[in-house]
Amino acid sequence: MNSARRSIVPIITNQTAIAWIGLYCLAVAMGYGRFLFTATLPDIMTQLTLSTTIAGWLASVNYSGYFIGALISMFVPQRLTYRALMVGIILSIVTTIALVAPNMPLSLWYIIRLLAGIASGIGMILGSSFIIQHFSGAQRSLLSTVHYAGIGTGISASAILTWWLLTLGYHFEVIWLVAGISSLPLIVLLYAIRPIKSDATQSNSTVKYPSIKQTYINFKRSLFEAMIGHTRAIALLAVSYLLAGFGYITSATFLPVMATGQLTDQNYAGLLIWLIVGIFAMLSNPLWGALAKRIGEIKTLMGLTILQAIGMFAPWLFDSALGLYANAVILGLTFVGMVSMTLNLIKSINPAYSNLLMGLATLAYAVGQFIGPLITVALAGSNDNFNAGLIVAGIGLLISLVLLLLFRRQPQSAN
Known part of the structure; x- marks a missing residue:
């Protein structure tokens, strides 16, 4: 049955x-x-x-x-x-x-x-x-x-x-x-x-699972054990990742709006530019994975961070379609690779607690993404000029690069 x-x-x-x-x-x-x-x-x-x-x-x-x-x-x-x-x-x-x-x-x-x-x-x-x-x-x-x-x-x-x-x-x-x-x-x-559970597992009704309180206690213990001896390396990488989340989210939220408002002579410019982001995001991850095997994940991540910062400055440097399309291409090329490289790096710091460390990194990334749109719209003003937000995002990525350089010097980092 x-x-x-x-x-x-x-x-x-x-x-x-x-x-x-x-x-x-x-x-x-x-x-x-x-x-x-x-x-x-x-x-x-x-x-x-x-x-x-x-x-x-x-x-x-x-x-x-x-x-x-x-x-x-x-x-x-x-x-x-x-x-x-x-x-x-x-x-x-x-x-x-x-x-x-x-x-x-x-x-x-x-x-x-x-x-x-x-x-x-x-x-x-x-x-x-x-x-x-x-x-x-x-x-x-x-x-x-x-x-x-x-x-x-x-x-x-x-x-x-x-x-x-x-x-x-x-x-x-x-x-x-x-x-x-x-x-x-x-x-x-x-x-x-x-x-699929085995019959033995299904028939074992005597297994007792921890309470919510005990789960919380276990979590705090695991967090302490995951961080001990690695606190500085984890903190550097997590804050760097927070700035990466802050850095890319301005484009990832408002790029089609920017294109629609600025490229009025091009039908569906916003959607075309967003499609470019998606296509390059699909194609880029294997490329960066292969590069990481040759030069290491931390060097690859640093290169991607520099490249994404350049992409953030592009619409300001080239006040035309060229700047927006360059931003779209670079955003698609970099952000998925930055996610996968960072998660691989942080879980390798203490592999026994990889899920916990990946979760911490993702929390930091989410904080950056929450702050990004709010700062961007505050700087945009009544004219909806997003260039100031992009410049701040680029500066944030350059600070992220400095933190990655410091992380690289840590004995716990996987270079």
């Missing part, structure tokens, strides 16, 4: 297939849950007559949700990783479809974007943890690259979907609905790679 029920959705064990499911997972949780907002933001602002300040707050609320999602993920026991991931993905899809509702009050927009951010944080951390554990050592590097390409794939999909439906005369409500519907098969695919 049980085996017949399980056979309705066959278990998938092929590692390559699981990597592609992981790509789909990140495309939904990150590409739609976070970055579809960027693609549709010019249309949302027009249809709802939103100011740049309100748009910035909606972005920051989503990023604060990402912080909460990362925090939640740090407390999820290993045995509950899959269940928590499924809850996060379902929440991501529900909050995507929820934006279809007409005439929603602004307060509800804030709540939905907050929940979407929480779902993205869970999907990113627990999704990566759950997917990558299926890969053997020999294939882990290559298949992990496929998995992380989901972020760029999701960005590209958000741009193409928005472009297609806008040209057909639809607006953001229909775009979010189609995105939500196209995400539904992921639930079935994740169910197909669910962990």
Whole structure:
């Protein structure tokens, strides 16, 4: 009876297939849950007559949700990783479809974007943890690259979907609905790679799990053990990552808005420029992975940080389409590589606590992303000039580079 029920959705064990499911997972949780907002933001602002300040707050609320999602993920026991991931993905899809509702009050927009951010944080951390554990050592590097390409794939999909439906005369409500519907098969695919319990495990009803209080005590102990002897290295890398999150988010939030406002002679310039970000994000990760094998992850990360800083200054240095397109190309080339390099570096500081350290880094990144849009809209003023925000972002990335140089000198760092 049980085996017949399980056979309705066959278990998938092929590692390559699981990597592609992981790509789909990140495309939904990150590409739609976070970055579809960027693609549709010019249309949302027009249809709802939103100011740049309100748009910035909606972005920051989503990023604060990402912080909460990362925090939640740090407390999820290993045995509950899959269940928590499924809850996060379902929440991501529900909050995507929820934006279809007409005439929603602004307060509800804030709540939905907050929940979407929480779902993205869970999907990113627990999704990566759950997917990558299926890969053997020999294939882990290559298949992990496929998995992380989901972020760029999701960005590209958000741009193409928005472009297609806008040209057909639809607006953001229909775009979010189609995105939500196209995400539904992921639930079935994740169910197909669910962990299978042995009969002995299923029949063992005497296992006692720790209480919430004990879980918190265990977490504090693990945090202390993870940090001891590595505090300076972890702090340097975490603050550097916070500045990286602050650095890239101005472009990742407002680039289509900038392009739409400045390149008025180009139809759908904002979506074209966002598609460029997605395409280069998809293609770049294997490139940086190969480079890291040759020169090391820390040197690669430092190079990416310099390159991204140059990208932030480009629209200010070249006050034309060239500056915006250069920013888009460099943003796509760098940000996924910076994420994967930083997470690999921080987990290698103390591998016994890799999940905890990755969670701490993600929290720092989320703080930077929350602050970024608020500073950007404050500096933009009534003329919506984002160049000042981009300059501050570039300066933040240069400070991040200094911290990476200091991190490199630490004996704990993996060079």
